[in-house]
Amino acid sequence: MSIKLRGRSISSGIGEGEALVSKDAISFLGGVDAKTGVVIEKGHALEGKCIAGKVLVFPRGKGSTVGSYVLYQLAKNRVAPAAIINVEAEIIVAVGAIVSNIPMIDKLEKDPLAEIRDGQVVKVNGTEGTVEKE
Amino acid sequence: MELTKKERAMLDGEMGKAAAKAMEILVAVGKIYSAGRMVPVGSVQIAGVSYKTIGDAGIEFLQGFADTGAKCIVPAYLNPAGMDLLEWEGMGVPKAFAQKQLEIVGLYEKMGVKATCTCAPYQIGIVPKLGEHLAWSESSAVCYANSVLGARTNRESGMSALAAALCGVTPEFGLHLEENRKAGVVFELECRLKDRYDYAVLGAHVGKIAGERNPAFVPRAEDKKPTNDMLKLLGAAMAATGAVALFNFKDATPEFNVREGAEKIVVEQKMLDETVAKMNTGEEPELIAIGCPHCSIDEVCEIAEKVKGKKLGAKKLWVCTSRGVKAVADAKGYTQVIEEAGGKVVCDTCMVVCPIEQMGFGITGTDSGKAAQYLPGFCKQKVVFRRLEDMI
Numbered sequence: 080m081s082i083k084l085r086g087r088s089i090s091s092g093i094g095e096g097e098a099l100v101s102k103d104a105i106s107f108l109g110g111v112d113a114k115t116g117v118v119i120e121k122g123h124a125l126e127g128k129c130i131a132g133k134v135l136v137f138p139r140g141k142g143s144t145v146g147s148y149v150l151y152q153l154a155k156n157r158v159a160p161a162a163i164i165n166v167e168a169e170i171i172v173a174v175g176a177i178v179s180n181i182p183m184i185d186k187l188e189k190d191p192l193a194e195i196r197d198g199q200v201v202k203v204n205g206t207e208g209t210v211e212k213e
Numbered sequence: 214m215e216l217t218k219k220e221r222a223m224l225d226g227e228m229g230k231a232a233a234k235a236m237e238i239l240v241a242v243g244k245i246y247s248a249g250r251m252v253p254v255g256s257v258q259i260a261g262v263s264y265k266t267i268g269d270a271g272i273e274f275l276q277g278f279a280d281t282g283a284k285c286i287v288p289a290y291l292n293p294a295g296m297d298l299l300e301w302e303g304m305g306v307p308k309a310f311a312q313k314q315l316e317i318v319g320l321y322e323k324m325g326v327k328a329t330c331t332c333a334p335y336q337i338g339i340v341p342k343l344g345e346h347l348a349w350s351e352s353s354a355v356c357y358a359n360s361v362l363g364a365r366t367n368r369e370s371g372m373s374a375l376a377a378a379l380c381g382v383t384p385e386f387g388l389h390l391e392e393n394r395k396a397g398v399v400f401e402l403e404c405r406l407k408d409r410y411d412y413a414v415l416g417a418h419v420g421k422i423a424g425e426r427n428p429a430f431v432p433r434a435e436d437k438k439p440t441n442d443m444l445k446l447l448g449a450a451m452a453a454t455g456a457v458a459l460f461n462f463k464d465a466t467p468e469f470n471v472r473e474g475a476e477k478i479v480v481e482q483k484m485l486d487e488t489v490a491k492m493n494t495g496e497e498p499e500l501i502a503i504g505c506p507h508c509s510i511d512e513v514c515e516i517a518e519k520v521k522g523k524k525l526g527a528k529k530l531w532v533c534t535s536r537g538v539k540a541v542a543d544a545k546g547y548t549q550v551i552e553e554a555g556g557k558v559v560c561d562t563c564m565v566v567c568p569i570e571q572m573g574f575g576i577t578g579t580d581s582g583k584a585a586q587y588l589p590g591f592c593k594q595k596v597v598f599r600r601l602e603d604m605i
Binding site (some may be wrong): 087089090091108113144145147148149151152155168169170171173174177178 | 234238
């Protein structure tokens, strides 16, 4: 872990894993299967991919506020992401991450969609609001 | 964000795990909307009650949260559920749905939320004061509290409202701040404004064009001052076809503050007729549902007068309201008149959050602009958006 980027803390805790980067916004209600953690939204950049244990990088949440509860279900089913990095957080994902104990940060000093590659191991510190990558 | 000593202590877990999570939610919401601090709230109104809306995901969350010892520290009230909590069998609600629904209400009650199950708590004595800060979440209740009562609330999600109930505060941004409460567009009304339905239609129209701006209304000098029920229907429709959470109505709302240089738009009857024509997708309703938002006692009385002595035949009529209003309707004999015509006074729920699409209904009639907007998407219904007397 060499490069450290600063951002804003949204949900506390530390999470580490391989990055999974999406250029599309994510709706957890209807967009992700709560039992398996697989993205099921048709035509989505991550369609068919599993978010379990990944550091999920995406622009922002979208869709119904029930999406917060779906994040909680994912965590309960042990298929939640290890951490979340948003370009800019909105309420649905932020609240879902907090109640599910998923570390989350946003507003990095550099665009995370350009800086972080799929499969790269990254460590998110949601309490400090920082991310480290190889 | 600046936190008081007590708020900091909550965040640090000194008041328990659930309060710490709730405060973390409020801080995150505050950060997202650049709030400088928290404000204490007088009451909380929580949406996300119907099993149809929150599903098993919601139940699991509420269960988990209740298990960590979540307890409300300010008065908190529930939005309508997916059924009449007592008479659900008579309504035709499936048993599997009913069991899940009762579980949800029980979990909220365990956390200290009162199961008022109404979108119009101000009709059963829960009446916030002018200038009072709240964390309410149902969109029509938010619009009424801000506009008709002059209280201050954003449109909270079910979870951010629950968090406010656990902590007694909400982040100060949006409609909590004076500078965001001015009207940004003025509607000069040259349309018909004679009954509740006219106001519902006006709201359905204006919601689509107000955008992010708070609307203000200026009626003609000869128009009668609208009743609170009319303003309720107006606000509910605007909150559904648009995102309106605050409006001003000349000489009828306690506040009337128009931003300098606000756009002026004239509303003519023909524009409203076009809006109604677009929203009408059915002919003969199988179910007529009145009470979105929940009927006041005046409205139940008006409905009883309209159906008195009539026989509805195969058509079902639901008059949706709170249990408190129904108690008065029972005592005044209105319920009996409605039942004799073949209708029902239904409590704790409404046609939008009840699973009517699973109960054999395909065409629903309503005089509510809000219900007319939501019924096609949420309930897969064809809609008849007319006055009650034109549907029976």
